[in-house]
Amino acid sequence: MTTPQLTKNQSLVFDVLEKADGPLSAYTILDKLRDHGFRAPLQVYRALEKLLEYGVVHRLESINSFVACAHPGDDCHSHGIVAFAICESCGQVMEFHDHEVDHRLMAWVRGQKFKPEKTTIEIRGLCEACAA
Amino acid sequence: MTTPQLTKNQSLVFDVLEKADGPLSAYTILDKLRDHGFRAPLQVYRALEKLLEYGVVHRLESINSFVACAHPGDDCHSHGIVAFAICESCGQVMEFHDHEVDHRLMAWVRGQKFKPEKTTIEIRGLCEACAA
DNA sequence: ATCAATTGCGTTATGCTATAACGTGTGCAA
């Protein structure tokens, strides 16, 4: 999927996420955009919905937060399943792909005739710096 | 970890999850236990916290729900990472393990010197019956 | 025995996350 021109709200939300050094909750984004006229959660959630659809933002299910995709300009959908390592101390997120993991999960799925729509892989723990 | 004797509340919550044919939210569990004297969410969450610790219940991060472990009597922790396939139509959950997936993820983690605490793998989609 | 620490429990209140439902305006194609 190619990313269409973003609307004003979508751009604002995306910019906030890109400039952040870690994942943000929808309400944190809302607070950061109050000066730009944002008043209600829905303004954020609606923008996020589109940004997720375009693949330029990821949702971290295990911490109810959102991050800009780590592959600027890339179409994240083409990388297969995206996996995340989330540091519970500093909040840093590392995004990676492993085709063998994809392959194994998809093999299992085929065996069950399960039709996957969205797959989540999230590793929570401590990054190298914080574990020291 | 071996599972100690469950307390009254823990048993009630666990029984509800075991008898359910799919994942339940904490508030759904609460409603099912009102007749047994449950009045507040914390009664459920506190029991769940212990049941998760004992490994007899899993939390599905992507749908904010809980399921009894599919391996009765077993110690789930010994199976490595647990993965779930969640049908978004009928709510059924399949639990599985894949050592190769574990291995690949742990290899990545080692390469980054990341210290994993809890890993989530959840595939949402349609089960065979619902996809037909 | 008794004291201290731990654990489970109950209650009230609160905070965080997400969506429903309504209406407005704009651009575009039939």
Next chain:
DNA sequence: TTGCACACGTTATAGCATAACGCAATTGAT
């Protein structure tokens, strides 16, 4: 110019989770 699709704004509400207080039972060390 009518109808449709889409973005947007607002209010209200639903759903998920925990903080903070206090009480009771258990356990284990002194």
